[in-house]
Amino acid sequence: MEYPKDLKYTESDEWVRVEGKISTTGISDYAQDQLSDIVYVETNPPVGESLQKGETHSAVESVKAAADVNMPISGVITEINENLADTPELVNTDPYGEAWMVKFEISDPSELDGLMDAAAYEKFNKEREH
Numbered sequence: 277m278e279y280p281k282d283l284k285y286t287e288s289d290e291w292v293r294v295e296g297k298i299s300t301t302g303i304s305d306y307a308q309d310q311l312s313d314i315v316y317v318e319t320n321p322p323v324g325e326s327l328q329k330g331e332t333h334s335a336v337e338s339v340k341a342a343a344d345v346n347m348p349i350s351g352v353i354t355e356i357n358e359n360l361a362d363t364p365e366l367v368n369t370d371p372y373g374e375a376w377m378v379k380f381e382i383s384d385p386s387e388l389d390g391l392m393d394a395a396a397y398e399k400f401n402k403e404r405e406h
Contacts, residue, residue, distance in 0.1 A: 277401070278305045280372055284348065284388060285397035291372065292348040292391065294382070301348055302377045303336065303367065306401050311338040314367040317360035319377055321353045327380070329387050334377045336367060349387035351380030 289307035316337040334345040
């Protein structure tokens with residue numbers, strides 16, 4: 277299980293990578309592992325849409341379940357990953373790289389303070405497995 281240290285994580289298994297004004301988000305390695313084989317990804321918001329923390333930006337379906345993917349923090353969508361519609365399996369093979377879901381400009385940087393770092397997220401996952 278991977279927990280990249282340059283990311284922040286939510287309790288609902290989204291990650292966020294902050295790079296200047298633009299941030300990238302997707303689902304964690306833990307989430308894709310729990311879902312199993314991803315067969316469908318739909319990214320909903322158009323570029324330019326403003327979403328609040330916790331609002332749904334994408335949906336993923338696997339052979340086991342379907343799940344909404346939410347904004348880890350508030351922001352304005354700047355780009356969506358069009359490749360996932362044709363290659364949803366990228367979520368299983370590269371959840372922190374090619375399987376990013378949306379990029380956005382942060383609306384409220386203070387919301388980052390409420391997210392977990394890699395160590396806290398790893399601990400959180402170990403505790404909920406028992």
